[in-house]
Amino acid sequence: GAVVSQHPSRVICKSGTSVKIECRSLDFQATTMFWYRQFPKQSLMLMATSNEGSKATYEQGVEKDKFLINHASLTLSTLTVTSAHPEDSSFYICSAHDRLAGGETQYFGPGTRLLVL
Amino acid sequence: QKEVEQNSGPLSVPEGAIASLNCTYSDRGSQSFFWYRQYSGKSPELIMSIYSNGDQEDGRFTAQLNKASQYVSLLIRDSQPSDSATYLCAVNNNYGQNFVFGPGTRLSVLP
Numbered sequence: 386g387a388v389v390s391q392h393p394s395r396v397i398c399k400s401g402t403s404v405k406i407e408c409r410s411l412d413f414q415a416t417t418m419f420w421y422r423q424f425p426k427q428s429l430m431l432m433a434t435s436n437e438g439s440k441a442t443y444e445q446g447v448e449k450d451k452f453l454i455n456h457a458s459l460t461l462s463t464l465t466v467t468s469a470h471p472e473d474s475s476f477y478i479c480s481a482h483d484r485l486a487g488g489e490t491q492y493f494g495p496g497t498r499l500l501v502l
Numbered sequence: 503q504k505e506v507e508q509n510s511g512p513l514s515v516p517e518g519a520i521a522s523l524n525c526t527y528s529d530r531g532s533q534s535f536f537w538y539r540q541y542s543g544k545s546p547e548l549i550m551s552i553y554s555n556g557d558q559e560d561g562r563f564t565a566q567l568n569k570a571s572q573y574v575s576l577l578i579r580d581s582q583p584s585d586s587a588t589y590l591c592a593v594n595n596n597y598g599q600n601f602v603f604g605p606g607t608r609l610s611v612l613p
Contacts, residue, residue, distance in 0.1 A: 493547065496544070
């Protein structure tokens with residue numbers, strides 16, 4: 386299957402700082418990428434849909450000015466958590482979708498665990 | 503009504519038994535259905551996808567889809583302790599490009 390990477394895998398930061406998470410599709414062009422957040426023992430929560438070359442679409446309740454998404458190329462999307470606070474501590478997972486291949490499957494990255502002190 | 507529903511579990515089965523995981527969805531226009539497995543602390547990994555009514559088999563896994571009843575299930579034969587994980591059902595409603603995930607069912611295979 387397709388491979389999606391995320392970097393970093395784990396980050397610890399101080400409250401008030403910004404953190405950037407990268408999501409890359411390694412062997413296919415991802416026209417669409419998705420960003421999820423998962424709190425302990427809870428299900429995935431879709432935060433936003435990132436389309437290459439256009440603005441991201443945010444889910445209700447997700448602040449677009451706090452969670453900045455950039456999908457500048459067909460293989461890279463970034464999520465920046467601005468002015469992070471302890472309540473932003475979570476497991477952030479991206480997935481990528483290759484519509485050009487004709488399939489509907491989403492392939493997940495390994496996730497980034499964020500801890501805000 | 504939630505769009506995709508799953509029994510949260512935990513579902514416990516003995517090693518070697520068949521584990522049956524169920525999922526129902528509300529959007530009758532849904533076309534694509536997926537099962538993902540998520541180990542604790544890890545991201546989901548795709549197990550199977552199914553698009554048409556009936557059964558689809560892949561090794562020890564069988565996905566079953568019944569669009570009339572709006573349910574999709576996953577059977578795991580000869581369950582192993584390594585199958586212990588949370589299983590997520592995902593449905594693509596084709597209205598957009600995103601999936602709708604169920605809350606997941608936690609499976610525990612007892613040795």
